Amino acid sequence: MDVLWLDQSDVQSLLDMQSAIEAVEKGFRQHGLKKVQMPAKSYLYFEKHNGDLRTMPVYMEEEDIAGVKIVNVHPDNHEKGLPTVMAVIVLNSTQTGAPLAIMDGTFVTDMRTGAAGGVAAKYxxxxxxxxxxxxxxxxxxxxxxxxxxxxxxxxxxxxxxxxxxxxxxxxxxxxxxxxxxxxxxxxxxxxxxxxxxxxxxxxxxxxxxxxxxxxxxxxxxxxxxxxxxxxxxxxxxxxxxxxxxxxxxxxxxxxxxxxxxxxxxxxxxxxxxxxxxxxxxxxxxxxxxxxxxxxxxxxAVQDIVTANLIYQKALEQGIGQDIRMF
Incomplete structure (x- = not known):
């Protein structure tokens, strides 16, 4: 079984802000209609390293898409030449649970957070x-x-x-x-x-x-x-x-x-x-x-609705690398 790998340059080539706003607005609408399964994000706190790790799963019932984002926040990372926030997103098949795609979530996090602010200001x-x-x-x-x-x-x-x-x-x-x-x-x-x-x-x-x-x-x-x-x-x-x-x-x-x-x-x-x-x-x-x-x-609904948009565009345009999982 192959999984589509999308690195940050792939994700950046496939996502623009207008598309992110439209996707995130759709995600918020589904959340408001109570058509998503989305536990609150869970945290692991690394106090001696001034950081944390978060997991964010969601299932969008109408769209039939599911996945999880794993993301950190380490404010001291700039001293190590690393971003404060880094993330990976996994999209999963709802039919089998198998991973469909693994992609950079750092750029997605920045864009979908900005998009949420845009949606909020619109209303x-x-x-x-x-x-x-x-x-x-x-x-x-x-x-x-x-x-x-x-x-x-x-x-x-x-x-x-x-x-x-x-x-x-x-x-x-x-x-x-x-x-x-x-x-x-x-x-x-x-x-x-x-x-x-x-x-x-x-x-x-x-x-x-x-x-x-x-x-x-x-x-x-x-x-x-x-x-x-x-x-x-x-x-x-x-x-x-x-x-x-x-x-x-x-x-x-x-x-x-x-x-x-x-x-x-x-x-x-x-x-x-x-x-x-x-x-x-x-x-x-x-x-x-x-x-x-x-x-x-x-x-998580912001991440996964945006990641699914990226995934669909990647399939259409032949972008990314297939990696054998099993």
Whole structure:
């Protein structure tokens, strides 16, 4: 039995942001309709190495596709010349359970996370949103901004920078992809004066204060993806319509996990899951004055629906390498 092997260059040649957004939106819709089997991601914590390993399985019932992603987060990897996040995705036959494809999941993770932010902004941001504020300028910030550029007309991007050289690199890379003005700010407060705020930091103490965020802002909170992480002032959550990607997963590893554990908010303060909005079960933004927050933890359904798209394109185009498994 042969398995299709797709390395990162193969995956990059087969996946663009517009396709990722369309796939992820479909995945969220199926999740909202309760047509997926998706246990919350499981974690192994390597405390002496400052890292963790996560497994993320899912079965999409209508599409009849299944698979699992194995992904790490090691913040110190840059010192070793490695990405902070690395991943492998396995697609499995639902008829036999046999592996169909094994592919790089690092690029998929970056793209599907950005795509989720794009889908969230499509349903939750004001239609006249043109100014983006960014807290964090790493790889996740790049795909977040790229996805936003596919769902709205971006005129200005404000960057919060402690290290100006990082912001310079970000502007250089993204200005080739998006035609807009880039403004570099010395503090986070200044970038919060925006239409859409994107936070992509690994912090464990809030860096965005409630009083800095004006009414009508939409926030994509991306950085909190494990127990103990939080980027936003809990008082901001209480002022806002909070939408999570998955209630169970967000409760133990999303932006809401710390304030929930401390009793600062309750599950009643969480409006719904994004998939329920995409599926039309609940309305998204209902007024220009609302502050909306999308709490993104990253779902296996995003990975597998995107990986299946890549797999189908690879078969059509004859890309990848067949490897004998048995």
């Amino acid at each position: 939750l941001a004001r239609k006249d949103s043109h100014v983006i504020g960014m807290v964090g300028v790493g790889e996740q910030a790049r795909t977040q901004l790229l996805a936003l550029s596919r769902v709205m007309d971006i005129q200005e991007v404000k960057l919060a920078c402690r290290n100006m050289s990082h912001c310079d690199h970000f502007e250089k890379d993204m200005s080739h992809l998006i035609s807009c003005d880039f403004l570099k700010k010395n503090n986070i407060k200044d970038v919060c004066d925006c239409d859409i705020l994107v936070t992509t930091t690994p912090v464990r103490e809030p860096v965005v204060r409630s009083e800095w965020v004006r009414e009508g802002t939409h926030i994509n909170a991306i950085g909190a993806d494990a127990k103990g992480k939080e980027e936003l002032d809990p008082q901001l959550l209480l002022r806002s319509k909070v939408i999570v990607d998955d209630m169970v997963q967000a409760s133990h590893s999303g932006e809401v996990n710390v304030p929930l554990s401390k009793g600062l908010i309750t599950e009643k303060d969480i409006y719904c899951e994004l998939g329920e909005i995409v599926a039309g079960i609940h309305p998204g933004r209902e007024s220009d004055d609302e502050i909306t927050i999308f709490d993104s933890t990253g779902l």
